Amino acid sequence: MISLSGTNWAIAIKNTVVASEQQREDVAIAREQWQAWQKTCDLSKRLFLDETGVSTAMIRRYGRALGGARCQDAAPAGHWQTMTFIAGLRADRLTAPSA
Structure with missing residues (x-):
């Protein structure tokens, strides 16, 4: 049983x-080498790729209504x-945008 009192509560439910x-x-050796390399790398030569997206099918799937009433919404047919x-993100600028 999880105790909900005191400071043990956060420790008890976090996994x-x-x-x-x-x-x-x-793997441990490779991770240590990677972490050591990160301290010496030149960030001005690094490019971080980021991807994001949106869809018009993204609608609310749940809603609230008063008791006995139906919750309704609209979506494209x-x-x-x-x-x-x-896009590519560099230390000093945003490059390579592509849609």
Whole structure:
């Protein structure tokens, strides 16, 4: 039984899961090397890719209404569109936008 009083409450219900591969020796060595390299890399030469998107099919699936009343909403009738945007982020600018 979980106690909801005192400071043990947050510890009792939080479950942090990590990949079991992190316990392997070869993976641990590779992670240490990667972390050491990160401290010396030149961020001005790095490019981070980001992807985001939106769809007109994204509608609310749940709602609230007064007791006995039906919750209604409107959505496009099958004319759904999807837009994806990919961009490259550098330390000093945004580059390579593509839709």
